[in-house]
Amino acid sequence: MNIALLGHGTVGRGVDEICAKLEGVDVTRILELPDRLTDERMTSDFQDIVDDPEIGLVLECMGGLEPAHTFIAKALAAGKSVVTSNKAVVAHYLQEFVELAHTTGSQLICEAAVGGGVPWLSSIRQVRRIDDISSISGIMNGTTNFILDAMHKGDADFAETLAEAQRLGYAERDPSADIDGIDVANKVVISTLAAFDALTSVDQIPVTGIRHFTKTDEDTFKAHGRTVKLIGRAVREGDRFAAAVEPVAMPDFTVEASIPSNFNILSLDAETVGPLKFYGQGAGSLPTGNAMVQDVLDYREGKRPTFTIDPDLTWDPTLLVGDYVIRTTADLPVDGKAYGANARLVEGINAEEAYALLTTARTMDPEAMIFARPLKALFQ
Numbered sequence: 290m291n292i293a294l295l296g297h298g299t300v301g302r303g304v305d306e307i308c309a310k311l312e313g314v315d316v317t318r319i320l321e322l323p324d325r326l327t328d329e330r331m332t333s334d335f336q337d338i339v340d341d342p343e344i345g346l347v348l349e350c351m352g353g354l355e356p357a358h359t360f361i362a363k364a365l366a367a368g369k370s371v372v373t374s375n376k377a378v379v380a381h382y383l384q385e386f387v388e389l390a391h392t393t394g395s396q397l398i399c400e401a402a403v404g405g406g407v408p409w410l411s412s413i414r415q416v417r418r419i420d421d422i423s424s425i426s427g428i429m430n431g432t433t434n435f436i437l438d439a440m441h442k443g444d445a446d447f448a449e450t451l452a453e454a455q456r457l458g459y460a461e462r463d464p465s466a467d468i469d470g471i472d473v474a475n476k477v478v479i480s481t482l483a484a485f486d487a488l489t490s491v492d493q494i495p496v497t498g499i500r501h502f503t504k505t506d507e508d509t510f511k512a513h514g515r516t517v518k519l520i521g522r523a524v525r526e527g528d529r530f531a532a533a534v535e536p537v538a539m540p541d542f543t544v545e546a547s548i549p550s551n552f553n554i555l556s557l558d559a560e561t562v563g564p565l566k567f568y569g570q571g572a573g574s575l576p577t578g579n580a581m582v583q584d585v586l587d588y589r590e591g592k593r594p595t596f597t598i599d600p601d602l603t604w605d606p607t608l609l610v611g612d613y614v615i616r617t618t619a620d621l622p623v624d625g626k627a628y629g630a631n632a633r634l635v636e637g638i639n640a641e642e643a644y645a646l647l648t649t650a651r652t653m654d655p656e657a658m659i660f661a662r663p664l665k666a667l668f669q
Contacts, residue, residue, distance in 0.1 A: 290313060290314055290315070290345065290346065290585075290588075290589050291315050291317040291318075291341075291343045291344050291345070291346075292308070292314065292315070292316055292317070292344065292345075292346045292347070292348060292585065293316070293317065293318035293319070293320065293338045293341070293344045293346075293347045293348065294316055294318070294319045294320065294347075294348050294350055295320045295335075295338075295347060295348065295349045295350055295351050295357070295360055296320065296321070296349070296350040296351035296352075297319050297321050297325070297328075297331070297350070298350065298351075298352075300350040300352075300374060300577055300578055300581070301319070301348075301350035301351075303575060303577075303578035304316075304348060304350060304578045304581050304582060305319070306578075307578055307579070307582045308582060308585070311582070311586075313589065314582075314585060314586075314589065316330065317330060317341075317343065317344065318330055318331075318332060318337065318338050318341060318344060319331045319332070320332060320333070320335055320338060320360075321333060335356075335360055335363065338364075338369075339363055339364065339367045339369070344369060345369055345370065346369065346370050346371075346372065346585065346588055347360075347361075347364045347369050347370070347371050347372070348371075348372045348373070348581060348585070349361055349371055349372070349373040349374075349375055349378075350373075350374070350581075351375070352375055352377075353375070353377070353378070354377060354378050354381060357373075357375055357378045358378050358381070358382050361373065361378065361382075361386060361397075362382070362385065362386070362389060364395075365386060365389040365390050365393060365395045365397065366389055366392075366393060367393070367395075368393040368394060368395050369395055370390075370395045370396040370397075370398060370588060370593075371386075371395070371396070371397055371398065372398045372399070372401075372581055372584045372585060372588070373397075373398075373399050373401075373402060373581075374399070374401035374402050374405075374577050374580065374581055375399075375402060376399070376402040376403060376472070376475040376476055376479060377466075377471075377472075377475050379397070379399050379402050379475070379479055380474070380475035380476075380478040380479055380490075380491060381475075381491070383478060383479065383482060383488065383596075384488055384598065387482075387596045387597075387598055390595070390596075391595075396588070396593050396594060396595060397596065398584045398587075398588065398594055399479065399584075400580045400581070400583060400584050401577045401578075401580035401581045401584070402475075402476070402479055403429065403476040403479050403480055403555075404429065404476075404553055404555055404567065404569070404571050404580075405431075405553070405569070405570055405571040405576040405577050405580060406569055406570050406571075406575075406576025406577065406579050406580050407553055407555060407567050407568070407569040407570070407571060407576075408567065408580075408583075409480070409555045409567055410479070410480070410483050410594070411587075411594070412557075412565070412567060413425075413480070413483045413484050413557065414483070414594055416557060416559050416562055416565070417484070417559075419561060419562070420559035420560045420561050420562055421525075421559065421560050422484045422485065422525070422557050422558070422559045423524065423525060423526070423558050423559065423560070424522070424523065424524045424525070424557065424558045425480050425481070425484050425522065425523050425555070425556065425557045425558075426520055426521065426522035426523070426555075426556050427520065427521060427522075427545075427553065427554050427555035427556050428518050428519065428520065428545060428548050428552075428553050428554050428555075428571075429472075429473045429476045429477070429521045429553055429555065429571065430467055430472050430473050430476075430519060430553070430571065431459060431550075431551030431552065431553060431570070431571045432454055432459050432460045432461075432464065432467040432468070432472075432551065433467055433468060433470075433473075433498075433499055433519040434518065434519070434548060434549075434550070434551060434552065434553070435450075435454050435457075435459045435460075435550050435551040436450045436451055436454055436460075436468070436499065436502075437499065437502070437516075437517055437518060437519065438548070438549050438550055439453065439454075440502070440504065440507050441507060441511070441516055441517070444504070445504075446503065446504045447499075447500075447501075447502050447503060447504070451464060451468070459551050467498075468498050468499055468500045469496070469498035469500055470496040470497060470498035470499075470519065470534040470535075471491065471496065471498075473496075473519060473521040473534045474491040474494050474496045474521065474534045475491060476521060477489075477494060477521040477522070477523055477532050477534060478490060478491060478494070478532075480521075480523065480555075481523045481530065481532055482596050482598065483596065484523070484525075484557065485523070485525040485530050485599075485602065486596075486597045486598060486599035486602065487523075487525065487530040487599065487602045488598045488599075488602075489530075489532055489604065493604060494532045494533060494534060495533050495534070495535070495606075495640045495641050495643070495644035496533075496534040496535075496644075497534065497535040497536060497643075497644060497647060497658075497659060498519065498534075498536075499517075499519055499536055501655075501656040501657070501658050502517065502536065502658060503656075503658075505629075505630055506616060506632075506658060506660075509614075509616070509628070509629035509630065509632055510538045510614075510660070512629070513538070513628075514540060514541050515538040515539060515540055515541060515546070515662070516538070516539050516541055516546035516547075517536050517537070517538050517539070517660060518536070518537055518539050518545055518546065518548070519534070519535075519536055519537075520534070520535065520536075520537040520539075520545070520661070521533075521534045522534075522609070524608050524609060525602075525608075526605075526608055528601055528602055528603060529602070529603055529604075529605035529608060530602055530603075530604065530605065530608065531604060531605055531606050531607075531608040531609045531639075531640070532609075533609055533640035533641075533644075533661075535640065535643070535644075535659070535660070535661050536658070536659075536660045536661070537660065537661040537662075537663060538614065538660045538661065538662045538663075539663070540663075544566060548568070551570070551571070552568065552569065552570060552571065553568070553569065553570070553571030554566055554567065554568045555567045606639045606640060606641040606642075607639055608639075609639050609640040610637060610638065610639045611637075611638075611639075611640075611661055611662070611663055612634060612635065612636045612637065612638075612661075612662045612663075613634070613635050613638060613643045613646075613659055613660065613661055613662060614628050614629075614632055614633070614634050614635075614659070614660045614662050615632065615633055615635060615643075615646060615647065615650060615657065615658070615659045615660075616629070616630075616631055616632040616657065616658045616659075616660075617631060617650040617653075617654045617657035617658075618631055618653075618654045618657075619649075619650040619651075619652075619653035619654040619657060620653070621646065621649065621650055623635055623646065634662065640661070643659050643661070644659075646659065647659040
């Protein structure tokens, strides 16, 4: 089977090296910049790949929105299936890609886009052969989990811990996508479609990151027997669904509260199989490359995963109702119980209402934070 790589950076090189060890998988074309054509397989013209009838599978290893979006769309339109780990471009153009794949009979395959080396999307497909999935959730970003875990176990503040994550290579020079929750939101968009056939977008999901998380916040929740984790989650009931990304103060006895360093854990709940949890490295060139090559091998074996969009599903934020702790110096017109320094517990609001409350608070207090505080009974 002949395949093409789009990009030959860290991930692309890793995929190329793994494929070289496999029988029956040949990387015959590599798209690279004109000044980087160091291999006879390389070309700087994407049309060379589109016009090659021997290539049925294209692996996008470039990252970013453009030109990745253009290349993926052209490949799918030409009937060539695409494997990618690029969660940003998939989440942003998910509807377009799915519709193109359905039109031409090609496949959009993106196991590595959510959870890195953790077999998450494939497990969702397996569960759905028998069960309806009612909820998904998890720690989906290794950078933020490293920061929160280090702050929980040590005395450093957020800025110091972020700097350490950058030094170790867990965080990018510009960590905004991670610490502002956008990376998790992209993964929630993809996971929600995989689990429920529900199409949403990062703009629709209430997204709160951890940029303004402080050591005082950490100490407040520690005193209440809780550990803060950045959680992406989504639920479905009948023809309704909802999703959110937010810091959650998990009870200390939960599995999620104990997840260390840059590891991920992804969970689902289904009718007959019950709750399932998947734990592992969520990022990195080797886990990501491994997941992409697993997709290649599945494709070679005739497995053709597809996404389906159910147009009858509707967004209903009332499905995610709970208690929230807001920490702010702003004078807000809401009732709430005291919950530490400048913090109040507001009960019985949904994720959208909580996000709106935070948005209002930040007009007066730019560093305000809000945290979901789930009932302990939900995790026993």
